[in-house]
Amino acid sequence: MMRALLLLLLAANTVLAQLGPNGATASFRGSLPPKPVAALSPEQEAALQADLAEVAGSFAAVAKHPHAADADIFLKAVRYALEFDEWYDKTPEDGVKKATALLTEAKSRIAALQRNETPWMNGSGWKVLGYYSRIDDSPQPYGVEIPQGLIVPGGKPVPMWIWLHGRGDTTTDLPFIYGKLTAKKPGQFQPAGTIVIHPFGRYCNGWKSAGETDVFESRDDAIERFNVDKDRIALAGFSMGGAGAWHMGAHYADQWACVHTGAGFVDVKRYLKLTPDKYPSSYEQKLWGVYDVPDVARNFLNVPLICYSGELDAQRDSAEYMMEILGREGLRPPHLIGAGMGHKYHPETSKEVQRLIEEAVAKGRDPWPKKVSLQTRSFFSPKLFWVRVLKFAQEWEDTRIDAEIIDAEKTIRVTTKNVTALHLARNETTKGYKVVIDGAEAAGTGEIGYQAGTPSWRSLERAVSGKSAGSHGPVDAAFLDRFVIVLPDRKGVSPAVDQWVATESAHFITRWRSLMRGDPLVVKASDLTDAMRGTRILWGDPDSNSQIAAIADQLKVEWVGDKLSIGSQSFDRSHHVPSMIQGLADGTTVVLNSGLTFREAHDRTNSLRNPKLPDWAILNISVPPSAESAGKVVAADFFDGHWEAVLPD
Numbered sequence: 001m002m003r004a005l006l007l008l009l010l011a012a013n014t015v016l017a018q019l020g021p022n023g024a025t026a027s028f029r030g031s032l033p034p035k036p037v038a039a040l041s042p043e044q045e046a047a048l049q050a051d052l053a054e055v056a057g058s059f060a061a062v063a064k065h066p067h068a069a070d071a072d073i074f075l076k077a078v079r080y081a082l083e084f085d086e087w088y089d090k091t092p093e094d095g096v097k098k099a100t101a102l103l104t105e106a107k108s109r110i111a112a113l114q115r116n117e118t119p120w121m122n123g124s125g126w127k128v129l130g131y132y133s134r135i136d137d138s139p140q141p142y143g144v145e146i147p148q149g150l151i152v153p154g155g156k157p158v159p160m161w162i163w164l165h166g167r168g169d170t171t172t173d174l175p176f177i178y179g180k181l182t183a184k185k186p187g188q189f190q191p192a193g194t195i196v197i198h199p200f201g202r203y204c205n206g207w208k209s210a211g212e213t214d215v216f217e218s219r220d221d222a223i224e225r226f227n228v229d230k231d232r233i234a235l236a237g238f239s240m241g242g243a244g245a246w247h248m249g250a251h252y253a254d255q256w257a258c259v260h261t262g263a264g265f266v267d268v269k270r271y272l273k274l275t276p277d278k279y280p281s282s283y284e285q286k287l288w289g290v291y292d293v294p295d296v297a298r299n300f301l302n303v304p305l306i307c308y309s310g311e312l313d314a315q316r317d318s319a320e321y322m323m324e325i326l327g328r329e330g331l332r333p334p335h336l337i338g339a340g341m342g343h344k345y346h347p348e349t350s351k352e353v354q355r356l357i358e359e360a361v362a363k364g365r366d367p368w369p370k371k372v373s374l375q376t377r378s379f380f381s382p383k384l385f386w387v388r389v390l391k392f393a394q395e396w397e398d399t400r401i402d403a404e405i406i407d408a409e410k411t412i413r414v415t416t417k418n419v420t421a422l423h424l425a426r427n428e429t430t431k432g433y434k435v436v437i438d439g440a441e442a443a444g445t446g447e448i449g450y451q452a453g454t455p456s457w458r459s460l461e462r463a464v465s466g467k468s469a470g471s472h473g474p475v476d477a478a479f480l481d482r483f484v485i486v487l488p489d490r491k492g493v494s495p496a497v498d499q500w501v502a503t504e505s506a507h508f509i510t511r512w513r514s515l516m517r518g519d520p521l522v523v524k525a526s527d528l529t530d531a532m533r534g535t536r537i538l539w540g541d542p543d544s545n546s547q548i549a550a551i552a553d554q555l556k557v558e559w560v561g562d563k564l565s566i567g568s569q570s571f572d573r574s575h576h577v578p579s580m581i582q583g584l585a586d587g588t589t590v591v592l593n594s595g596l597t598f599r600e601a602h603d604r605t606n607s608l609r610n611p612k613l614p615d616w617a618i619l620n621i622s623v624p625p626s627a628e629s630a631g632k633v634v635a636a637d638f639f640d641g642h643w644e645a646v647l648p649d
Contacts, residue, residue: 146181164237206606508595
């Protein structure tokens with residue numbers, strides 16, 4: 001009877017525990033970051049501004065120190081809290097207390113850096129560290145737990161867990177850092193002889209976009225500081241962190257010794273309970289494949305997976321769904337259930353979770369496995385271990401490479417699906433092995449790769465051109481790595497377009513700062529230099545932006561007279577703009593007139609933090625920007641593998 005009652009409660013609470021009636025998570029309060037709970041008085045703000053200015057002035061003396069970010073993270077946290085009014089305590093005085101504590105710590109660290117010392121690195125317990133992101137040079141924080149008795153750095157390389165936190169709408173820089181700085185209790189798990197790092201994830205974006213990059217950047221910073229064994233790193237998380245572990249564990253399965261998923265959604269359609277009448281555009285459905293896990297489930301053939309769900313947790317459904325999918329691939333990973341638990345760990349079950357992860361980490365990752373199974377749909381994740389997709393027959397369709405090294409035959413056997421070019425890396429053992437692809441022996445050594453041809457696969461004589469892992473769509477791909485925003489340097493021919501460009505570029509800059517927690521690199525077109533590295537986010541058109549004018553003859557969109565054209569389609573340029581990404585002949589990539597394509601309306605649940613536009617789109621800006629779109633999309637599609645628009649004549 002008790003079991004039946006528990007299941008009845010589970011069914012009754014499924015929708016409410018997962019998403020509210022408006023599709024929002026329980027913590028969503030209408031904006032990210034939310035409005036303040038206890039705003040500071042003008043006098044309190046002025047006093048903090050003065051203290052911040054004083055400490056920031058002293059920071060200049062250590063700004064070039066290798067560990068300057070360890071102090072800079074505190075300054076940015078207070079600066080952003082003041083600028084975006086991020087005060088979420090019960091009283092203003094509590095907010096002032098936290099900000100003052102961060103400035104005090106920053107002052108202490110600056111003084112130590114001037115002596116070339118880093119005392120906060122010493123000993124065990126909680127630590128708060130920082131690094132400068134390659135994306136925008138912003139200081140980003142992360143927490144570290146070092147168990148008692150573990151000496152790092154020094155001694156033999158140590159294992160490491162990466163713990164991805166759950167959703168916290170009010171956990172901006174200030175509360176995140178303060179919480180780690182003053183923490184007394186350990187985190188969810190305390191693996192023996194192992195450090196655990198806690199990435200910030202650039203706040204609250206579902207471990208997507210720059211949040212995904214933050215995981216790798218904080219990992220790499222910790223590896224360098226703590227002599228971490230790269231083959232004994234586990235990825236784990238719960239709730240939003242569980243969703244991050246699902247998608248990063250699947251798409252980057254060759255990076256981990258083990259993946260642990262605690263709750264967390266795995267896709268868009270099932271999680272949001274979408275019916276066909278509520279599906280978005282066909283291109284947006286394809287773009288679900290950037291993060292959806294069921295599409296790449298076979299990648300878990302390459303890494304141990306350990307799952308946990310509370311018995312009464314609505315998000316158990318996602319794990320059960322994955323068990324079905326993985327079962328069809330011959331995989332049956334442990335799925336531990338916390339008896340009677342909702343959205344949290346059972347104390348006893350968590351011990352078993354830890355034991356299983358520790359066992360997998362102790363065994364370690366094989367950096368050169370004999371078998372590799374790669375499943376992907378795009379250049380977001382085209383590689384596992386020594387296998388890489390170079391060209392898709394059809395991007396955004398199910399794509400597979402299964403490869404095996406057979407030493408007894410001195411052969412590498414490969415089967416493919418939806419692949420027209422691939423690369424197989426070689427080591428000292430396999431560099432002389434013959435290669436059999438789809439049942440036929442491939443010609444050549446394959447040091448560069450192989451391309452489908454007639455009658456069989458042949459060795460590539462040179463690298464393939466067009467889209468690649470370093471240059472691909474959609475627009476949002478540009479914001480996973482370094483970019484620079486390039487603003488117009490003159491007036492255009494359409495006042496309406498000029499006004500839209502000014503408004504939308506400012507919107508993107510503010511949104512990046514508030515949601516992705518960094519100051520983007522911004523320059524006027526006339527001030528751009530070759531030394532400014534990164535994908536160029538160009539705003540305007542050839543008349544208003546000299547950098548667009550310089551490459552206009554290479555772009556797939558044209559401005560001629562009063563028309564804006566792509567392929568055979570033309571639009572009135574006075575109120576239409578292109579929003580697109582394109583690779584150029586010199587290997588660089590540019591974006592026109594777009595920032596992140598998911599907007600404020602999509603903040604209510606991390607399952608909506610996906611790209612909303614394909615490689616190119618034409619926007620009618622006579623329809624004002626909204627919380628869902630920068631304008632009315634009147635045409636949109638993907639480029640083919642050679643950056644050509646596929647349009648009907």
